[in-house]
Amino acid sequence: MSLSWDPSKNHSDRERWICIYPLYLNSKKTRGEGRKLPKDKCVENPTHQEIRDVLLSAGLKVGVENKLHPRERSKELLYRGRIRVQLKNDDGTPVNPDFPSRDSVLLHVGTLIPKLKTRQSKQSSGEQSSQQASASKKGKGKGRR
Template identity: 65%
Template sequence: MSSMISTWTPDKKHTDVERWICIYPAYLNSKKTLAEGRRLSKDICVENPTHQEIRDVLATTGLRIGVENKLYSRERSKEMLHRGRIRVEIKNDDGTPIKSEYATREAVMKHIVENIPKLKTRQNRPADQQPQSTQQAASKSKGKKGRR
């Protein structure tokens, strides 16, 4: 009989940071496809969320959060705009939810996408303004097409 290797051990607790859920901005980005990492339906997602916006929304929930400088494995761009991962503690050591309204990863993500548009940084931004990285990418694509 072969022994199975498992990462879960009884001494690991839900309060250990590595047991907290991870949320990358790509999970909530309406500009991403499911293959690119979006986890919610496109109609409820927000356009190009940042890890700072996710952190600001979660700070009001009373949940313990952590910010890590990690890049999502499916993210093609290595720019700082796309970096960042948020960790959220949603369960006690005994496995019960810390807050019943945020019992699952999906409930936490839905709360985030509902509240990012309400942030002052989003309300002050004109609708036609694009993030700088998108504008730069568009100008680079013009390139040397006519000069061959």
């Protein structure tokens, strides 16, 4: 069996698309655990839906598969999902000149996930709930008698 390039497989075949796991962009993981980017370019616990949304908005062809990265210890649904992305046309040219490589796609996703509306609302609601919790603790000095 030869490992050479198979001309019958085109870049438009889904098996030839690059794979992105949420683990690659998780700031809570180390490089040894599978993170691919520097921590400052990553986000905390990204989901495959967030990655898919960012890539679709960039105009890339995307497919989602129910797979788990081999180094991922947690079997939770939050960490599941593999995203496949078509980087090249059948003639070998990039589908989108802004994304010639896997790293360029990962950097794009890492910078845009924090700007998603779902991330924005989580941060603001988290701050509000902590303020409400501290406010509700005031005035509860005396119990019922």
